[in-house]
Amino acid sequence: MTYGARFRNASNNYVTVDEESPSYVYLGKYQIPDQGGGTFDIYVHCVGYPLVFFGLPYNVGPGGGRVDFNACQDRVGIQVMKTAPTNDSATWVITVKVAAQNRTGLNLWLRVFGMLHLNFPNGSWDHYGARFWNSQSQLVFDAGFKQLRLAGNSYSTELALPYMAPDPNRDANDKYDAVVGVPFDLANKSICANARGIIYLPYQYGSYVDFDTQQNINQFYTMAYDTMYWATGNALWARRICTNFGRLDTTDNPSADYSQCQIVYTRICAIDNNLYP
Amino acid sequence: MSNFGLRTWDGNGNLEFDSTTDLTMFPIYSQAIQGVNVNRSSGLTINFPQWAGREIAAFMQSPYNWGSTDGWCVLSIRISYPNGVPTVLIFLDNANNNYSICDGWLTVMLTGG
Numbered sequence: 001m002t003y004g005a006r007f008r009n010a011s012n013n014y015v016t017v018d019e020e021s022p023s024y025v026y027l028g029k030y031q032i033p034d035q036g037g038g039t040f041d042i043y044v045h046c047v048g049y050p051l052v053f054f055g056l057p058y059n060v061g062p063g064g065g066r067v068d069f070n071a072c073q074d075r076v077g078i079q080v081m082k083t084a085p086t087n088d089s090a091t092w093v094i095t096v097k098v099a100a101q102n103r104t105g106l107n108l109w110l111r112v113f114g115m116l117h118l119n120f121p122n123g124s125w126d127h128y129g130a131r132f133w134n135s136q137s138q139l140v141f142d143a144g145f146k147q148l149r150l151a152g153n154s155y156s157t158e159l160a161l162p163y164m165a166p167d168p169n170r171d172a173n174d175k176y177d178a179v180v181g182v183p184f185d186l187a188n189k190s191i192c193a194n195a196r197g198i199i200y201l202p203y204q205y206g207s208y209v210d211f212d213t214q215q216n217i218n219q220f221y222t223m224a225y226d227t228m229y230w231a232t233g234n235a236l237w238a239r240r241i242c243t244n245f246g247r248l249d250t251t252d253n254p255s256a257d258y259s260q261c262q263i264v265y266t267r268i269c270a271i272d273n274n275l276y277p
Numbered sequence: 278m279s280n281f282g283l284r285t286w287d288g289n290g291n292l293e294f295d296s297t298t299d300l301t302m303f304p305i306y307s308q309a310i311q312g313v314n315v316n317r318s319s320g321l322t323i324n325f326p327q328w329a330g331r332e333i334a335a336f337m338q339s340p341y342n343w344g345s346t347d348g349w350c351v352l353s354i355r356i357s358y359p360n361g362v363p364t365v366l367i368f369l370d371n372a373n374n375n376y377s378i379c380d381g382w383l384t385v386m387l388t389g390g
Contacts, residue, residue, distance in 0.1 A: 143285035
């Protein structure tokens with residue numbers, strides 16, 4: 001640290017504002033279409049790589065209660081699938097997948113944070129507060145913007161989603177969920193938890209002989225599982241939800257595709273939506 | 278209320294920033310992670326000895342999509358503190374070596390803890 005300032009926080013650690021740690025500040029929020037689920041491309045404005053927090057479906061029941069093949073599908077969750085640049089250097093496309101089984105009213109938003117010195121090189125209009133610049137005259141702190149601040153200490157919580165090959169045959173709804181507790185209620189919170197795993201599973205349910213070719217045809221259900229998030233109370237759930245379900249008739253025997261990551265890990269970082277209107 | 282640190286208010290007297298709160302995040306590291314550089318068994322480890330004794334948060338995002346067997350990818354990011362040194366262990370994985378292994382963008386922040 002050559003330039004900047006250090007302050008003690010309540011944990012007696014340093015909060016450092018210097019040339020090596022420029023601020024992430026709040027840039028705005030974007031509504032996820034409330035269409036009962038689907039995959040959506042949402043264009044957000046940010047210079048430099050954005051940090052995207054997504055709202056959580058909160059305390060939404062599993063619905064349906066079916067325990068047939070649809071049980072692994074009939075569930076609610078959200079996932080940020082990708083954060084990709086566009087031809088416009090200040091615009092990114094965030095692809096979000098929502099499993100909602102036609103439920104509406106989830107009121108889900110993306111909240112976007114970006115680097116201060118890239119997005120607001122001239123600073124805020126605020127006439128009060130504090131600003132810091134680094135040795136290159138880049139603004140690294142401006143109290144006139146909302147800094148990225150977590151809702152509570154959830155970063156010490158690690159969520160581990162175990163590797164498990166789902167058996168699609170009459171699964172219980174929650175068999176492939178992982179849940180962790182955080183020290184605050186997750187109502188009206190957004191998280192940034194992008195770890196994910198997916199499993200592609202062909203499940204043979206029958207076969208027949210093609211009379212034209214006299215070949216034996218194997219019949220498969222093909223199921224792709226996403227990692228999606230959902231919350232209730234202080235509990236955050238990562239769930240494997242089958243969002244891609246099809247049928248495949250083939251003379252081959254397609255194999256399951258499993259991740260080599262035996263367990264998928266993530267730390268939970270949550271913000272309070274009320275601080276970022 | 279702490280007697281140390283920095284607080285700022287706007288012209289209406291609303292508190293804008295309080296360095297004594299634990300949870301304001303400051304980035305310390307970011308890097309584009311190429312999947313080809315991440316061992317599919319042991320992952321990729323990055324540690325931050327200069328921040329020993331501090332707690333971090335790490336975010337991983339990917340520019341790639343999935344939705345089919347051919348395109349899916351897996352991100353996993355694990356944080357540990359061996360000897361107090363913040364350490365990030367990253368896994369990126371793809372269904373099949375015949376397809377492009379996904380890349381990611383890593384951001385690491387101090388949490389104040």
